[in-house]
Amino acid sequence: xxxxxxxxxxxxxxxxxxxxxxxxxxxxxxxxxxxxxxxxxxxxxxxxxxxxxxxxxxxxxxxxxxxxxxxxxxxxxxxxxxxxxxxxxxxxxxxxxxxxxxxxxxxxxxxxxxxxxxxxxxxxxxxxxxxxxxxxxxxxxxxxxxxxxxxxxxxxxxxxxxxxxxxxxxxxxxxxxxxxxxxxxxxxxxxxxxxxxxxxxxxxxxxxxxxxxxxxxxxxxxxxxxxxxxxxxxxxxxxxxxxxxxxxxxxxxxxxxxxxxxxxxxxxxxxxxxxxxxxxxxxxxxxxxxxxxxxxxxxxxxxxxxxxxxxxxxxxxxxxxxxxxxxxxxxxxxxxxxxxxxxxxxxxxxxxxxxxxxxxxxxxxxxxxxxxxxxxxxxxxxxxxxxxxxxxxxxxxxxxxxxxxxxxxxxxxxxxxxxxxxxxxxxxxxxxxxxxxxxxxxxxxxxxxxxxxxxxxxxxxxxxxxxxxxxxxxxxxxxxxxxxxxxxxxxxxxxxxxxxxxxxxxxxxxxxxxxx
Amino acid sequence: xxxxxxxxxxxxxxxxxxxxxxxxxxxxxxxxxxxxxxxxxxxxxxxxxxxxxxxxxxxxxxxxxxxxxxxxxxxxxxxxxxxxxxxxxxxxxxxxxxxxxxxxxxxxxxxxxxxxxxxxxxxxxxxxxxxxxxxxxxxxxxxxxxxx
Numbered sequence: 231x232x233x234x235x236x237x238x239x240x241x242x243x244x245x246x247x248x249x250x251x252x253x254x255x256x257x258x259x260x261x262x263x264x265x266x267x268x269x270x271x272x273x274x275x276x277x278x279x280x281x282x283x284x285x286x287x288x289x290x291x292x293x294x295x296x297x298x299x300x301x302x303x304x305x306x307x308x309x310x311x312x313x314x315x316x317x318x319x320x321x322x323x324x325x326x327x328x329x330x331x332x333x334x335x336x337x338x339x340x341x342x343x344x345x346x347x348x349x350x351x352x353x354x355x356x357x358x359x360x361x362x363x364x365x366x367x368x369x370x371x372x373x374x375x376x377x378x379x380x381x382x383x384x385x386x387x388x389x390x391x392x393x394x395x396x397x398x399x400x401x402x403x404x405x406x407x408x409x410x411x412x413x414x415x416x417x418x419x420x421x422x423x424x425x426x427x428x429x430x431x432x433x434x435x436x437x438x439x440x441x442x443x444x445x446x447x448x449x450x451x452x453x454x455x456x457x458x459x460x461x462x463x464x465x466x467x468x469x470x471x472x473x474x475x476x477x478x479x480x481x482x483x484x485x486x487x488x489x490x491x492x493x494x495x496x497x498x499x500x501x502x503x504x505x506x507x508x509x510x511x512x513x514x515x516x517x518x519x520x521x522x523x524x525x526x527x528x529x530x531x532x533x534x535x536x537x538x539x540x541x542x543x544x545x546x547x548x549x550x551x552x553x554x555x556x557x558x559x560x561x562x563x564x565x566x567x568x569x570x571x572x573x574x575x576x577x578x579x580x581x582x583x584x585x586x587x588x589x590x591x592x593x594x595x596x597x598x599x600x601x602x603x604x605x606x607x608x609x610x611x612x613x614x615x616x617x618x619x620x621x622x623x624x625x626x627x628x629x630x631x632x633x634x635x636x637x638x639x640x641x642x643x644x645x646x647x648x649x650x651x652x653x654x655x656x657x658x659x660x661x662x663x664x665x666x667x668x669x670x671x672x673x674x675x676x677x678x679x680x681x682x683x684x685x686x687x688x689x690x691x692x693x694x695x696x697x698x699x700x701x702x703x704x705x706x707x708x709x710x711x712x713x714x715x716x717x718x719x720x721x722x723x724x725x726x727x728x729x730x731x732x733x734x735x736x737x738x739x740x741x742x743x744x745x746x
Numbered sequence: 747x748x749x750x751x752x753x754x755x756x757x758x759x760x761x762x763x764x765x766x767x768x769x770x771x772x773x774x775x776x777x778x779x780x781x782x783x784x785x786x787x788x789x790x791x792x793x794x795x796x797x798x799x800x801x802x803x804x805x806x807x808x809x810x811x812x813x814x815x816x817x818x819x820x821x822x823x824x825x826x827x828x829x830x831x832x833x834x835x836x837x838x839x840x841x842x843x844x845x846x847x848x849x850x851x852x853x854x855x856x857x858x859x860x861x862x863x864x865x866x867x868x869x870x871x872x873x874x875x876x877x878x879x880x881x882x883x884x885x886x887x888x889x890x891x892x893x894x
Binding site: 269271273276291292293295297338370371376379380382383384386387396397398 | 756757758759785786787788789790791792793795796844847848851852854
């Protein structure tokens with residue numbers, strides 16, 4: 231007999247009600263999924279008619295987690311319009327700030343938002359590592375939970391120094407940066423980064439970054455695990471052991487297409503290596519086959535979103551954001567648009583970065599099991615290993631070259647259009663900006679969560695995590711932790727929403743149910 | 747005693763912007779009394795922690811729901827904030843109860859001597875925002891004493 235369950239509720243991303251996932255479950259397997267952003271934000275509309283530079287002040291306030299990230303994208307879009315290349319020192323400072331935000335987000339998401347579910351006693355009370363997981367990750371008390379907050383908090387001092395203030399710095403401007411830290415402050419930043427790296431190696435990896443970088447295949451990973459108790463007991467070691475035993479490598483395949491805009495433009499004179507002028511490569515991948523990234527292939531589809539209907543999918547330079555929430559009952563179900571690349575659904579985020587960059591461990595993981603929850607989450611957890619060494623290198627170069635320029639003069643922003651395409655912690659982030667008479671005439675933002683959490687498009691193709699949910703087994707519809715793992719492995723973030731203290735309400739209880 | 751006023755919320759969401767509206771009122775009142783620091787906390791969540799490691803008195807200003815009538819102001823003590831049920835799991839939004847609950851366990855500096863929340867319920871008129879701004883300064887200077 232086929233059993234269909236609808237209307238189950240789980241605390242999905244704890245994003246306080248602005249994301250709703252509806253699923254159909256037949257015989258304990260998810261057979262359909264709809265992802266709905268339930269809050270209209272309309273930042274793009276607020277930007278129109280404002281001064282050309284206002285994106286630098288407004289967009290960082292869109293999100294408390296990604297404020298530096300939005301600032302970077304906004305500044306790069308204006309650089310493009312002004313036709314200016316920031317000097318090397320500005321590149322170094324901008325990259326450093328973005329790296330701090332990314333590293334902080336990666337370790338917090340892993341421990342506090344993903345692995346906290348390993349401490350879910352109803353789901354994992356019988357798991358051989360369940361008791362250990364509880365001691366590590368239980369909210370407000372787990373050893374690792376407290377440690378990651380303490381250590382990631384200290385990194386903020388680097389942002390305060392680089393940005394000249396915290397929170398809400400706007401130190402990036404077209405042409406460069408406005409702050410020139412003193413040598414003593416740069417040295418202080420270096421000490422903070424080195425301290426963080428030392429903790430990351432000791433607690434998260436259980437080995438040096440150099441040793442971790444030698445893990446280049448699934449068999450290397452197995453050998454690394456058994457090589458030392460420090461590896462097994464590290465957070466990454468524990469994650470791999472727990473995930474394998476919980477079958478997380480079998481969940482959450484997704485669209486099997488990946489996109490990275492590339493990240494961290496390289497200074498002209500630097501010891502840090504990269505590809506095509508960026509430290510992190512840009513590209514589009516189908517499985518493990520990587521193709522060049524072509525920005526013109528990006529479009530936004532609104533066929534299932536609560537926006538004015540009738541237009542064909544458009545490139546964000548010409549895209550409009552006109553809310554229209556009535557009619558089309560049942561067809562339209564999200565305030566999130568559906569970005570597509572060459573008409574295809576893609577996944578973005580750390581796993582996409584690893585695949586596009588040709589990281590051998592992740593290519594091997596994908597070739598053996600396909601994209602999955604474990605690989606996606608592991609990519610996020612170990613990404614800081616690739617960032618911390620360049621951070622230290624750029625701080626050293628800043629100390630050595632502090633007398634060089636930090637800013638190329640930009641007197642005004644000319645008429646024109648430009649895009650700031652970067653990798654946020656959660657994946658590809660783009661700001662597309664059009665300026666006329668020193669005013670913003672169009673501003674379109676596509677966030678990583680729009681890519682990963684999009685609704686269906688005009689061809690009926692599901693968004694990335696809608697697709698990843700299909701086939702997910704749910705043992706207990708009252709505690710559907712498996713579905714939570716799948717969506718959380720994408721690190722959904724619709725934080726630019728409401729967060730106020732609400733009497734008697736459970737924060738972040740996100741509905742999973744029918745009735746879209 | 748040092749006093750810090752931290753205005754939090756989302757400037758772009760109507761039902762969550764009251765704290766930032768009070769921030770704008772306070773900025774217009776500059777200079778604030780000596781020893782009072784004003785911070786636009788926005789959506790910083792856990793990244794507010796370093797601001798809570800400097801001792802003194804801390805006044806949060808934020809929108810609230812379900813505590814009083816729309817358009818009114820409510821003052822919640824540290825204990826009352828922590829009693830908000832079910833808000834102790836971390837999310838990208840990491841609300842105030844989570845931040846305050848974790849604070850004593852991760853603090854590297856000096857804990858605040860007093861923490862209060864000045865909450866604004868629903869849509870507030872300009873007069874209410876100005877009243878909240880003045881109250882936040884008074885609370886940052888003197889605590890809950892003399893509030894009446």
